[in-house]
Amino acid sequence: MLKIDGITAFVAVAEAGSISEAARRLRLSKSVVSERLSEMEKALGATLLHRTTRKLTLTEDGAAFLERATRIAHEVREAAADLAERRGTLTGPLRIAAPVTFGRKHLGPALYPFLADHPGIELTLDLDDRRVDAASEGYDAIIRHGLIADSRLVAWTLARSRRLLVAAPDYLSRYGRPASLADLENHRGIFYANRGVADWRFQGPDGAVIIRGKLAFGVNNGDVMHDAAIAGLGIALLPTFIAGPAIKEGRLVEIDVGCRPEAEFIFMAHPEGRNPSAKLRAIADHLRKAFGDPPYWDREG
Template identity: 90%
Template sequence: MLKIDGIVTFVTVAEAGSISEAARRLRLSKSVVSERLSEMEKALGATLLHRTTRKLTLTEDGAAFLQRATRIAQEVREAAADLAERRGTLMGPLRIAAPVTFGRMHLGPALYPFLAEHPEIELTLDLDDRRVDAASDGYDAIIRHGLIADSRLVAWKLARSRRLLVASPDYLGRHGTPASLADLEDHRGIFYTNRGVADWRFQGPDGAVAIRGKLALGVNNGDVLHDAAIAGLGIALLPAFIAGPSVREGRLVEIDVGYRPEPEFIFLAHPEGRNPSAKLRAIADHLKKAFGDPPYWELEQFQ
């Protein structure tokens, strides 16, 4: 007889790609995960996974079974969430990925009171600046800054995000302050490499305008991007939620070139086709209220 915990374990192993990672996500020992997989294969009379010392791969039977097993596991999770909601309780595991700098500065502080209010939610928050695949990497949702390009995701807007073109007083003293988009082309830029293109994008009367400066530094982390701008390496286009405090303190200067940077947003997105749980909806509602409209980090810039 197939057991629900065995099906959930198999799906988690397939998504994680290893028994060790699946055990971490399930909060079980590796031996328990291996035992459940063996029981599943014995009950089905089929080998679901090829095991080597380096990796796990699905067999043909395993790939066929995974499609339905995934739906079963999701239905079980949703059923448990529905029952909990009926009792007025938000509970169970939830896995979310978010950018490092936003997570440290704003997401974490916004989540702490929510988690204290709902102690039965088991949230795993992975802070990672790479563009994770929400579905295949096993996330219930991802939080991102910018635009959601993945058509397999359903995005909920949490807050708007204004970006600031900034540089240190030292850099501007040495190289001059650009007053137009054309001036920017002669300046050194610090760019966020996860966007894929080293340019600054602005709102023009006829649409988006992209200006490419000279690359001083490309980096995939907001904290380092901010610190490099303060160190005087070049000009950076930073979200107000990162640069605001340094602009107020005078460590960075906002530059006006006559055009505003393209507006962006903070999104929470979940894989298409999945019915989002009550606790995920509750977190999204809480974050919208915590961030505000306009978000508090934009109001603070002018205080």
Template identity: 80%
Template structure:
């Protein structure tokens, strides 16, 4: 007989990449996770994972079984959550990924009172700036800032995300303040490398215009991008949720070049084909109210 605990152990080991990490996520010992995997393979009559001292790899049988196993777990979780929600309680596990700086500055403070109000929710919040694959990595949803590009995701807009072209007063005093896109091209730029391109895009009546300033620094973290701009290394195009306090305090100055950067959003997205749970919808609704529109962190708001 196939046991749900064995299916959960298998899916978690694959998502975690190791028995040790799976045991940590499941709050079990390594030996218990290994025993459940062995029982599952015995019940199925086939080997699901090749185990070596360095890594785990899926067998052909494991690859074939994984998608259905993950779907079974989702349906069990959704059924349990649905029963709880029918009783007026939001409960059960949920896993969300979010970027580091936004998570620290705004997402965490918005979520803490919600979680205190709903103590039966078991939220795992993975804070990482890399672009995770929500479906294959087992996330119920991701929260991101930027354009919505992945058509395998169903996105809910939480709020607008205005970006500010800014630099330190010291840099602008030394190098001058650009007043046009042509002048901006001649300045030193600090770029966010997780986007994969070292350019800025602006909206004009003729369409999008790309500006490629001289690269002073590329970095993959929003906090350090802001700090580099405040240190006078160059001009940065920063989300208002990062740059807003520094602009209000005068440590950064917003630059007007006659055109606005392309519009972006803070959004929550879940994999296409999944029926989002009531608790995920409740989290999204709470975040919309907490952030506001325009959001509270925008200096222009």
């Protein structure tokens, strides 16, 4: 007889790629997860996973079983949460990924009061600046800054994001202050490495304008970009939720080149085909109110 906890363990292992990571996500010991997998394989009369010392892969039977198992595990989890929500309680596990800098500076502080008001929610927040695959890595949702390019995601806007070209006063005194888009091409740039290209994108009267500066420093974290700009390494295009305080303090100077950067947003996105839970919708609504329109980081001072 198949047990739900065995199906849940199998799905978690398939998504995580290892028993140890699945155990961490499920908050169980490795031995318990392994035992549940073995019991389910015995009940099915089939081997679902190839186990070696280096990696874990799905067998042909495992790959065939995974799609339905994933759906079953998700439906059972959501059914239990729906029953609680019918009683007016938001409850159950949620797993969300978000960028490090935004998560530390703004997302975390916005979430704390919501979680205190809804202690039944078991939220795991993974802060990571890489481009997370929400569907294959088992996330209920991801929060991102920019544009959502993954067609498998359904995106909800949480807040607008205004970006500014900035540099340290010391850098501008040494290299001059650009006054046009053409001037930027001769300047050293600090670029977000996860985008894969060293350029700045602006919204011109006839569409997008792309300017390629000289790469001075590339890094995949907004805090480090901010610090590198303050250190005078070059010009950076940063959102105001990162650069705002340093601009007010005079450690960074806004640069006007006569053209606005392309508009971006703070998004929450969930995998297409999944019915988002009431608790996920409630978190999204709370974050919209907490950030405001325009967002509070553009209104302070």
